[in-house]
Amino acid sequence: MHILIPLLPLLAFVVNGLFGKWLKTRAAAVSIGAVAGSCVLSLITLGRVLSGETFYGTVYEWISSGDFRASIGFNIDPLTAAMIAMVTLVASLIHIYSIGYMHGDKGFARFFAYLSLFTFSMLILVMADNFLLLYVGWEAVGLCSYLLIGFWYEKKSASDAGKKAFVVNRIGDFGFGLGIMLIFYTFRTLDYHEVFGAVQTIVGQTLSIPLYVTTIQADLTTVICLLLFVGAVGKSAQFPLHVWLPDAMEGPTPVSALIHAATMVTAGVYMVARANPLFSESSTALMVVGCVGGFTAFFAATIGLAQNDIKRVLAYSTVSQLGYMFLALGIGAYTAAIFHLLTHAFFKALLFLGSGSVIHAMSGEQDMRKMGGLRDKIPWTYGTFVVAALAISGIPPLAGFFSKDEILWQAYSHGTNYGAVLYLLGASAALMTAFYMFRLVFMTFHGKSRVETKAARRLHESPWSMVGPLVALAVFSAIAGFAGLPEAWGGGNWIHHFLGPVFGHGHEAAGGATHLERMMAGVSVVIALAGIGLAAFMYLVSPWLPGKLASGLGGLYRAVLNKWYMDEIYDFLFVNPGKRFATFLWEFVDAWVIDGIVNGTAGTSNFFGERIRKFHTGHVENYALFMVTGVVIILGFYLFA
Numbered sequence: 001m002h003i004l005i006p007l008l009p010l011l012a013f014v015v016n017g018l019f020g021k022w023l024k025t026r027a028a029a030v031s032i033g034a035v036a037g038s039c040v041l042s043l044i045t046l047g048r049v050l051s052g053e054t055f056y057g058t059v060y061e062w063i064s065s066g067d068f069r070a071s072i073g074f075n076i077d078p079l080t081a082a083m084i085a086m087v088t089l090v091a092s093l094i095h096i097y098s099i100g101y102m103h104g105d106k107g108f109a110r111f112f113a114y115l116s117l118f119t120f121s122m123l124i125l126v127m128a129d130n131f132l133l134l135y136v137g138w139e140a141v142g143l144c145s146y147l148l149i150g151f152w153y154e155k156k157s158a159s160d161a162g163k164k165a166f167v168v169n170r171i172g173d174f175g176f177g178l179g180i181m182l183i184f185y186t187f188r189t190l191d192y193h194e195v196f197g198a199v200q201t202i203v204g205q206t207l208s209i210p211l212y213v214t215t216i217q218a219d220l221t222t223v224i225c226l227l228l229f230v231g232a233v234g235k236s237a238q239f240p241l242h243v244w245l246p247d248a249m250e251g252p253t254p255v256s257a258l259i260h261a262a263t264m265v266t267a268g269v270y271m272v273a274r275a276n277p278l279f280s281e282s283s284t285a286l287m288v289v290g291c292v293g294g295f296t297a298f299f300a301a302t303i304g305l306a307q308n309d310i311k312r313v314l315a316y317s318t319v320s321q322l323g324y325m326f327l328a329l330g331i332g333a334y335t336a337a338i339f340h341l342l343t344h345a346f347f348k349a350l351l352f353l354g355s356g357s358v359i360h361a362m363s364g365e366q367d368m369r370k371m372g373g374l375r376d377k378i379p380w381t382y383g384t385f386v387v388a389a390l391a392i393s394g395i396p397p398l399a400g401f402f403s404k405d406e407i408l409w410q411a412y413s414h415g416t417n418y419g420a421v422l423y424l425l426g427a428s429a430a431l432m433t434a435f436y437m438f439r440l441v442f443m444t445f446h447g448k449s450r451v452e453t454k455a456a457r458r459l460h461e462s463p464w465s466m467v468g469p470l471v472a473l474a475v476f477s478a479i480a481g482f483a484g485l486p487e488a489w490g491g492g493n494w495i496h497h498f499l500g501p502v503f504g505h506g507h508e509a510a511g512g513a514t515h516l517e518r519m520m521a522g523v524s525v526v527i528a529l530a531g532i533g534l535a536a537f538m539y540l541v542s543p544w545l546p547g548k549l550a551s552g553l554g555g556l557y558r559a560v561l562n563k564w565y566m567d568e569i570y571d572f573l574f575v576n577p578g579k580r581f582a583t584f585l586w587e588f589v590d591a592w593v594i595d596g597i598v599n600g601t602a603g604t605s606n607f608f609g610e611r612i613r614k615f616h617t618g619h620v621e622n623y624a625l626f627m628v629t630g631v632v633i634i635l636g637f638y639l640f641a
Contacts, residue, residue, distance in 0.1 A: 002074050003059055005041050005084060006123040008034040009091075012116040020109025027109035031116045032095045038123070039088035042081075049081040050498070056129060056193065067188050075129035075192055079338065079502045083126040083270060086342050089476075090262040090349050091119045093469035097353050098254040100465035101360060105252075111151060115258065118144040122263040126270055131180045131190040134271065138176065138235065141264050142169045148259075149251040161250040168244040172234015179227030182207075186220065196277040203281055225278055225285035228271065229292075236268030236322045239296040243566055245319055249311040253356030256311060260318040261349035269325045269341050273334050276503055280332060287418060290330015294425035297323030299564070301432035305439075306550075306560040309366050310355045313440050317392065318348060320429055324407050327422050333410035334503040335496045339484045340407055342495075343399035346480055347391040350473035354385035357462040357470065358444060363455050368440065373449035377459045382445050384470040389441050391477045393434035394528040396521075402481035404430065405524045409486075412520055427527055434531025442539040486517065 012034035016027045023030065055076035063070040074080075095115060102111050121144055125137030142165075150162025180190065186202060187195050199221070206217040232238070237245035245265065249256055259265060272279060272289065279285055300319035307313045321344050328337035359366055361378050375382040391398035394405065408430070411423040449456065461467065485491025538545045550557045559565060 001041060002045065002055060002076060002127070005038050005045070005088070006120050006127060008038045008041075009116040009120040009123065013113050013120060016109050016113035016116065020113055023109055025108060027112045028095070028099050031112040032092070032099075034116060035088060035092045035095050035119055038119070039085075039092045042084040042088045045076060046081045046085045049076065049078055058129075068184070070132050070190070071130065072133060073129040074127045076127070077502055078498050079270075079273065080126055082338065082342060082499070084123060086345050087119065087122050087126065087262045090345050090473075091115070091122075091258060093472055094254050094258050094262070094349065094353070097257075097356070097466050097469040098252075100463040101254055101356055102252065107151065111148075111252065114144060114147050114151070115254070118148065118258060118263055122267070125267055129192055131183060131192070131195070134274075135177070135180055138231070138267060138271075139173065141267060142166065142173065142235070145169075145248070145259060145264050148255040149248045151251050151255065155250065158250040161244075161247040164247050165244040168241055169234045172231045172241055174230075175227045176231020176234075179224055179231065182224050182227060186224070192274070196275075199277050199281055219282065219284070221278060222282040222284045225275070225282045226288060228275060228278075229285065229289055232268030232272050232326075233292065234268075235271075236265045236326070237319050238268070238292050238322065238326060239299055240566070242296065242300065242319050243563075243570060246312050246315040246563070249309070249315055253311070253352060253359060256315075257349045257352035257356070260314070260352055261345045265318060265322055266341050266345070269322065269329070269337060272326070272329050273338055273503070276334050279329070286330050286332060288330075289326050290418070290422055293323045293326025293328075293330055294422040295323070296320070297327060297429040298425045298432075299323075301429040301436070302560055303563050304436040305432055306557060307436075308368050310358060310368050310371075310440060310444060311352070311366055313368075313436060314348070314351050314355060317351075317433060317437065320433060321348070321392070323429070324404060324426060327426055328407045328410060331410055331414050331419055331422065333407065335499045336403070336406040336410050338499060339495050340403035342483075343391070343403040343477075343480045346473055346476040347388040347398075347400055350384060350388040350470060350477055351392065353466070353470055353473065354381055354388060357381040357466055358385075360462050360466070361459055362451070363458055365452075365455060368443040370450055370452060370455075371444045372447045372451065373445070374451075374459070375445040378461045380461055380467045381470065384467075384474040385445070386441060387474040388477055389437045391481075393437055393532060394430055394524055395532075396525060397478075397481065399477050399479070399481035401525070401528075402484050402486070405521050406484060406486065408524055409517055409520055413517075427524070430524065431527050431531045434528040435535045438532045438535035439539055442535060446540060447543060489518070489521075 009031075012031045015030050016023065020027045055074060058071040058073040060072040061069075062072055095112070098111065098115065102108055105111065118141065121137050121140035123137075125134055125141060128134040128137060146162045146166040149165050150159050152158045153162075183195060184190055187198055189195060202220050205220040207220045207223050209216050209218055209223075234241045245260075248259060251259075279289070297320045300316045300323060304313050304316035304320065307316060321340070325337045325340050325344075328334070328340065357378065358371070358374065358381060361374070361381070362371065365371070387398065391400035394401045396402075408423060408426050411419050411426055413419070414422075451459065482491070484493055484495040486493050538549075562568070
């Protein structure tokens with residue numbers, strides 16, 4: 001049964017890829033049927049794991065050569081079961097939503113083929129029982145992101161965004177690949193159980209790293225973890241490799257939802273959580289993970305404050321929320337990280353699909369400055385969107401409150417200066433998150449209408465194929481948090497106990513019903529309400545204030561609006577020098593050196609050939625003269641030498 005979970009979406013990809021031209025709109029039924037079937041099997045698997053079953057085994061022996069063995073095998077444990085249930089459930093809803101969103105698009109069948117391949121790739125990634133198969137899924141989701149971000153390849157911006165995502169991820173994947181190679185070099189295997197079971201044998205070992213004229217000794221476990229984390233930084237869009245994700249908004253909105261909620265960007269978080277036995281043995285690696293995550297959560301939130309494109313606001317919120325997850329991983333709170341990953345999948349998918357419904361109603365417009373007053377025109381979209389905005393802001397009893405508060409509580413209770421700094425970064429990001437999310441809500445749905453007359457005449461609620469998934473995701477966004485209801489609130493923290501066997505090395509504890517924990521949860525709610533209240537004051541009560549504030553802040557506002565000039569910095573440091581170097585190679589090395597050698601050889605041969613050809617007259621007497629002359633020269637050489 002387990003093999004059918006990834007196999008069904010793969011079959012849908014093959015069918016739609018080969019026969020989509022004839023299937024046309026029926027391609028949607030093929031993909032939806034396959035992914036829905038995969039979802040049912042995933043939920044059955046989750047139920048079996050809940051009852052105590054697990055599965056770990058090889059399905060197919062792929063490569064066997066000497067010490068190296070590569071197999072296609074699955075590891076079905078609580079972490080995998082939770083991930084595949086989330087991936088297939090969210091992917092199913094996104095597939096259904098896409099029927100309405102992509103209606104009439106000439107690439108309809110191709111789109112559903114790519115969506116199915118994306119789902120298959122993510123399922124392989126999370127179900128793998130070894131690092132090599134994980135890497136196959138890792139690279140496959142990267143390929144799918146390239147295909148889907150650049151789906152409308154006729155648009156230069158979409159084509160460029162796809163290439164940017166692919167290139168930036170190559171940087172992270174290079175480090176990830178080196179990490180996997182080092183794992184095999186160290187353990188002589190890539191199997192999870194064998195690697196994690198042997199971690200204690202390498203604790204304290206060092207690795208000699210040549211550096212210019214000297215050699216440094218580095219902790220082997222730390223080097224492995226940091227190389228793996230480089231891959232996670234690229235795939236999960238953490239600073240400084242976050243720049244590809246906002247540009248990914250050029251793809252169709254269902255793609256954005258799938259990338260940001262269920263696939264691709266969650267892969268890095270999953271990988272670090274899966275490799276927790278390695279990371280738990282390196283305090284240095286964990287500190288790097290936590291610091292990068294905490295800084296990214298704060299940094300991306302500042303950018304989200306000033307964006308005017310509805311999807312870009314959500315893109316930077318994804319970068320920030322992923323930062324929360326890495327912050328949790330960095331303090332050993334693996335369960336809290338995965339809990340937030342799961343709840344985030346629901347409300348972030350809802351936010352993106354809701355924004356897609358807005359864009360659909362606005363005939364393609366994405367600038368919030370050209371919206372306003374839409375709540376009466378698209379009430380279902382508005383209602384579900386507010387649920388998601390409240391969830392991501394951390395308002396109880398919605399899902400985001402429990403998962404985000406768990407991360408902040410784990411950071412606060414870490415008992416170190418490191419934990420305190422991460423808590424302050426997380427709390428600051430929470431304030432900004434609540435502000436920019438309700439800035440988006442108020443600019444889009446409230447206030448006076450700024451919709452252009454032509455678009456206003458066509459304003460309409462989305463079809464039920466789009467609204468239905470919004471309602472379903474709103475329900476999940478409301479109730480998913482109760483899976484992690486802490487003991488301080490009368491719950492049993494079910495998710496902690498469910499994932500506990502996977503994260504036996506974690507530093508977190510389920511905790512008790514403490515007054516301090518309840519008090520800190522109250523602080524989190526106050527922070528969220530402060531952000532919402534500030535947004536309401538600035539965009540509902542005093543709508544003139546944002547413009548005046550932007551003028552007063554001057555350069556600071558422009559820096560935030562321009563994403564702290566990260567793209568410009570990368571262009572200056574890497575892209576433009578790379579282009580100049582490529583131009584040099586083309587204009588000088590290729591044109592003069594390579595072409596010069598080839599053309600010079602041909603020219604030399606032609607030069608001598610032209611002159612030698614003059615001796616080939618076709619007259620016998622000339623040839624006889626040459627022969628006699630040659631004989632005379634040879635005889636003269638022997639006689640007078």
